[in-house]
Amino acid sequence: MKYNLNSKILSFFTSTPIMPILVVGFVAACLFVPNFASVYNQKILLLQASDLLIISCGVTFVVLNGGIDFSATSVLTLGSVVGAYIMALSPLASNPIISIPVAIAAILVIGLLVGAINGFAITVLKMPSFIATLATQLAVSGVAVLFNSSVTEKSSISGLPESFFIFGGSGKYYLVPIAIALLVWGFSYWLLKYTKFGRDIYAIGVNPRTAHISGINVKKTIFVLLVMSGLFAGIASILATARNQVGLPSLGDKMFISIMAAIIVGGTSTAGGFGGFKQTLLGVLFVTVITNIMNLLGVEWFIIMIIQGTLILLSTMFGTMFSSIWSLKAGEESK
């Protein structure tokens, strides 16, 4: 009984190692970091976490599957400039009632297309996800800059309709992006935990060959996951574009490290087969809270980078350590 309790506590810390650190850090920040606990700061903290959570959910699917999706940030970028063009510079721009839905649809289609290209390259052409998504990331980012420079002399597109900013949480609508992010997260959590598709993802992540022998359609699953990752990046692009109120061809350039930090620090294994959306949610909150605390404390940007890098390193180390201890205990138990 005693071992059973210990093993469950150990299992909890193994599956969500960041939770106690997040709770302690959050409470400490509330008490000791000036302005951290203010309603205004909590609001911007949640808003800043919204698009990161959505795009991280998409990439989490791929990581759980044992892959990686570098191209998610380029979807963010291309979606941003194409959407902004439709709303601000295209012939539809004069009518926001039409231009906003068309822009949103276009952004989502871009996400689906990039995901489908990745899926084709990985499942049909049998390219490693590392190479395939890196290639699409480069190409799509280039297309974004090319598109932007062909429609405007400036390197960003402004003049978006005010009503579109609702998706960025403008004014009294600050709950809109938070609600969208929670919906996406809730859907992802449900899909992974309560459906056969979710179990297939884990199975492929642990061992794709075994999964194939067990009757799982590995290629189809991987293809769908990459399309979903692209789609989620498209949704994040809508929120981020609305939040910044411009189409930016550099929107996703610096975001990938935050996405991977959130996924890894949360406790999802980059080797696949272990982790989930509870971990990604905690990881996103952790990364956002840490960055927010550092900003509030006036910590220099390069120190923030050092801290973020160190946290990824430490959390990966502790994750591996906990997993080893857990495996050892489980081994002793079976004897």
Next chain:
Amino acid sequence: MKTKLFLLLTVLLTLSIVFSACATQGTPNVSALSDASQASKEESTKAPTTEKIKIGVSFDSLISPWWVTNLDVMKKEAEKANAELIVVMAEGDAAKQNQQIESLLAQGVKAVICGPKDSNAIVASIKKCKEAGVPIIMDNRSVSGDVLPDVQVVSNNQLMATNLLQAFADNARSEGKTYNTILLIGGLSDENAVLRKKGHDEAIAANPDVFNVVAEVPTDWDLDTCLKGLQNALQAHPDANLIITPSDYLWPPIRSSLEQIGKWGKIGEANHMAVVAFDGDEVGMQYLKDGYSEGDSAQDAVLQGELCIEWALKLISGEKPTENIIYDEGQTITVQNFDEIAPQIWSYSLLK
């Protein structure tokens, strides 16, 4: 067990948010930010206080000595005025800069001084500052459009660029020289780069007998992009004999490219390639002094830093400017007037 533990910790987390939010009365909230700012303005005008005034500074990055000097001056001026600067760097990320300005507002700064990464993207932050009743000042990079910051302290980029090239053209004409020109272009998201390009174009169009533009090289304010673009342009146009750069920041790739083709020489030497620059920082001024450059247009990092702090304090105390843009008219320095003008430039004391 795991679920219970997860739930317990989630409840703890939620409770800590609720209790801490309740416990920190007086910290800004969404609707109260404007009122809080107004109240603080009234306090600052009514009674002297020992508490330092917080001013937020949001820069793109400290990529050149100009920005380093500009920030140093602000720190000194802020200290004199018993103000505290909270400095954040966006490191080339316009979205991050908007997030950082939100954090500055959350920290209760009374004014924001901003060197924007992107003249369009920063508008979202200007709107947020206005909603919060916190004045915002643009430092060195201007914003145009419907939503303007409270004050913009900028160099008269277009005029300065035109004046320098006109002075260069006048001298070239008197010497009977013509130039096959490579024109470097800064980041087009930066209003300064756009205006300097306009100024250069204006002077080039006005002096067709002196300038023949053989290549335009976009750099996006990136040294590596500049190096590769310039190398290609020099290969494609071996007859080029003038480089116009929109910033002294781009000197390293210019020097490297010219050294590679054996054209890094001083004025008067057979292998000299003419270069005219912009900024007037110690790098550009040193090359001008040493004879590698024909001219520089100096914007005043000290003056602009002083003006930013001065106007931040004025705006906090409720004063309004008569003009939205306050110009630094800059100085045109050439080989011919170096001894006379250079000692007036902020970077002169740093020269070897």
